[in-house]
Amino acid sequence: MEFLPLDRVRLLESPFARAVETDLQYALALDPDRLLSPFRREAGLPARAPGYGNWEDSGLDGHIAGHQLSALSFLWAATGDAEARRRLDAMIADLAECQLANGGGYVGGIPGGQALFEALATDDDAAVANLGSSEHWVPWYNLHKTFQGLIDAHAVTGAQEPLRIVAALADWWLRIADRIDDATFERMLDTEFGGMNDAFALLATLTGRAEYAAQAERFSHRAVLDPLLRGEDALTGLHANTQIPKAVGYASTAQATGDDSYLRAADTFWHLVVEHRTVAIGGNSVREHFHDARDFTPMIDDREGPEFCNTYNMLKLTRTLAEHALRPELLDYAERAIFNHVLASQHPQHGGFVYFTSMRPRHYRVYSQAQLGFWCCVGTGLEAQARSAAEWVFGIEDGSPAVNLYLPAETDAALPGVRLRVQADLPRSGDVVVSVDPTTARRFSLRLRVPAWAGALIDLQVNGRTVQASDAAGAVVIERDWHPGDRVTFGLPIEVRAERLPDGSPWQAFLAGPSVLAARSGEAHLDGLRADDSRMGHIAHGPLLPFVDLPILSPGEVPAGLEPFADIHDSRYTVYWPTADGDVATRRAELRDLDDGLALDAATVDAVALGEQQPESDHAFAGTGSEVLTIGDRRWRTTTERMSVRMQTSGARILRVRYLTRSQSTAVLVHVADVLVAEERFAGGEGEVLDIDYELGGQGPTTAEVRFTAVAGLPSPAVGTLRMLR
Incomplete structure (x- = not known):
């Protein structure tokens, strides 16, 4: 299918049109000089204004500027707003100035980014390790936003300057890449790189340059591509939004190269995610990761449900597949995602964006504030609200x-x-x-x-x-x-219909037409509803409510108080309801068992899951000689040297550490705030999970470093979740 240019479609009065206008106001509330401050700093130019905080001064400096280039392009096309176009052109001119000052074609806001990338030209494992180390926050992912923003600015507006800038940036990288062998390049791709294969494929299509198509293929990450080519689901335990942009890139690389094997991989990925890992609203993942597709308990249990970035990028993938060959299920998914996850992820009044949309009954979601929150889902939210509905209506x-x-x-x-x-x-x-x-x-x-x-x-x-x-x-x-x-x-029939979770477990959502229905569940304890600028402000940290007193639905029963989920804001809500075919007492007992974790959650001051990218970043993870283990849908960290995180400790009296024993003997020293609290030694014994508590004593600082150090020439045991408990 050929989709229509965004500037040739106009949304009429509706929640979708209002979402575009709200998005425009949010985008215009962002100061371009503050967004571009990291780029000017890296170019050695005087700042016109101080940069923003939150994720914008924590290593992802400048990522929102790239999203803003895309968003302003889409908003100008969708509305014709002159100020959106003026700001877009001004930002592009500023980036051109920064590129000129840098010399060589590089432009970016990553702290020390130019030297970091150029060190890769040595074809040295140390440079690759440094790129993926805890000292840097996914540099390629960040730089991809600049690539994509410039590509979108050209593709949407027709302006040539953004294409000139991004081509010079791409050529700068090609000179480095030519000196990296394939094995080293593939190791580099183990660190999240956004949609760089997609960016180079799009550039190849725009310019006709074969070297860009070849670079798209180099960025295609065989560790993910090869299982897809074999038709295998190897996604469990992987960080979801690291993988989805790769699949987008496989589809566009097929277009750029004519090699349909990439298209087959992209299509396989789409089926695996949409048909086996997607909930009613069109979203996927728990705590940003793909859980076991055979068990959706984490989706119902966790406060950190589907991440918005995932759905935005799945829509990109769906569109590219539909452009190649239209299938009804592609449009069905797009409709589901747009009417539900997309529309629900922006507050209709103040425009704040949502990161996690919890599927846990009676939980809630929190919203960004324009001057405080600069999460990844703010960036994709800015883009999605401007384009998602309008670009799909006609074709x-x-x-x-x-x-x-x-x-x-x-x-x-x-x-x-x-x-x-x-x-x-x-x-x-x-x-x-x-x-x-x-x-x-x-x-x-x-x-x-x-x-x-x-x-x-x-x-x-x-x-x-x-x-x-x-x-x-x-x-x-x-x-x-x-x-x-x-x-x-x-x-069109609008009768209410039921839909179970993809694993067939006894949890049921309800839909009417394209819309998921939900019931409001009160407005108490909506902690952090409008998120502050803290690193974990995007998580709805308010108390979890129990399962045991949820109404259990019998076959054919529809709960009262249902309304379109996208209409519910500033409230707790229930999307999925427990069901029972007959034995209600047994089902009630199952719900009671699910509540076993409530007391632990209430006693938790802070928690971090080692091996999971965002929790580690939020807790200032640092480590040497450390690696991540993925076992099923769980992730763990080990070290042969040391690793640490910084945790909230106010009121905490116990540190609980979850260990996983390994086949060989292991040993570790545990320090909290430089005080040794334990030395642990474990004989070899594969796969035993141990939760061990360490007393912390009296009142201490409000935050403390928790450090694990390997000892006696042995590696550490695998370390999973750490909890500070009251």
Whole structure:
């Protein structure tokens, strides 16, 4: 399918149009000089304003500026707002100045970034290790945002300056990459690199330069690509949004190179994630990682549910696959994600963005503030609200205009001389009107999508008369002579339907039309509802409510108080409900067992899961001689030297450490605030999980370093979750 340019589609009054306007106001509240301060610092130029804090001064300096380039491009296209375009052009001019001052083509906000990357030209393992060390926060991921922002600025606006800047940046990297052998390059890709394969594939398509396509292939990370080519699901335990952009890049690399094996890998990835790892709202992952697809207990249990970045990038992948070959399930997924996860992840009044959307019953989500929160999901949120709905509504398939989503919008670009307008209010009403208004009478085919949840378009008419339509995959096609002012009308069924979790476990969500339904569950203890600038402010840290007193639904039962999930804000909510086919007492006992962790959660001052990227970053992880082990969907860290994190300790009296014994003997010293609290030695014994508590004594500092040091020439045991307990 060919999708229409964003500037040729206009959303009409609806929650989707309001989301674009809210997004515009949020984007314009950000100071370009503050966003670009890291770039000027790295170029040796005087800052025009101090940089922002939060993630913007913690190693990801400058990542939001890249997102902002994309967002302003999309917002200008979607609204025609002159100030969005003025700011975009000003930011591009500033980046050009920084690139010139750097010399050689580099431009970025990463602390010491140019030297960090150029050290890789030595083809030295130490330089690769340094790039992925705890001293740096995913430099390639950060630089990718600059690449992508410049590519989007050119692709959307047609301006040549952003293409010149990004091509010079790409050429700077090619000169380094030419001196790195393939094995070293592949080791470099073990550290998150965003969608760099996608960026080089897009540049190859834009410029026709074969060396960019070749670089896209080098960035394709065989460790993830090869299992996909074999049709294997090797995703369990992996950081989800590290992998999804790679799959986006596989799809675009196929377009750039003509090698369909990349497309097969991307398609396999899409099926694995959408069909086996995605919940009702269109999101995936728990605590940012892919859990075991056979067990969705973590999805229901954890406060850190689907991450918004994942869904935004899955929509990118879905679009690229649909551009290659349209399949009904691609549009079904896009609709699900846009009507639910995307629309729900921006506050409709103040515009704050959501990081984690918990699927735990009766939990809640928190929102960013424009001057305080600079998480990854703020960046993708800025982009997604500007583009997601409008770019999917219309398309062209087999030369015919197509209507893909039923939400208020209009275009004159699907067919020259024909204006299409959609009027709908799903899920409040199933009535849909598609106005077809050619300048003069003419014959053509109109494709109308039939959503999988609908099954058919009810009472399909043109100008009040029943019309015959031919069937197509996931659609019907009306071929006729069209006249100015023609109106197509039909109905879609909006009956409430139930949907279980993908693993088939007895938890059920409810939908009406394209929309997930939820019930409000009170407004008590919404701690951190509007997040501050703390490193972990994006997590809804308020108390978890018990499972045991949830209503247990019988077959066919629908809970009271349901409304579209995307309408619920500033409140606790329930999306998934426990069900029982008959034995309610047994099901109640299962819920009671799930509550075993509540007391532990309430007693926890702070917790960090070692081996998980974001918790480690939030807790200032540092380590040498350390590696991550992935066992099932759990991650652990070991060290042959030392590793440490900084934890909140106010009121804490116990440090609880979860260890995993290994096949060989292990030993470790445990220090808290430089005080030795334990020396542990474990004989070889693969796979035993041990939770060991260490008394901390009286009141101490509000934060402390927790350090693990290998001793006696032995490696440390694997260390999992650390908890400071009251």
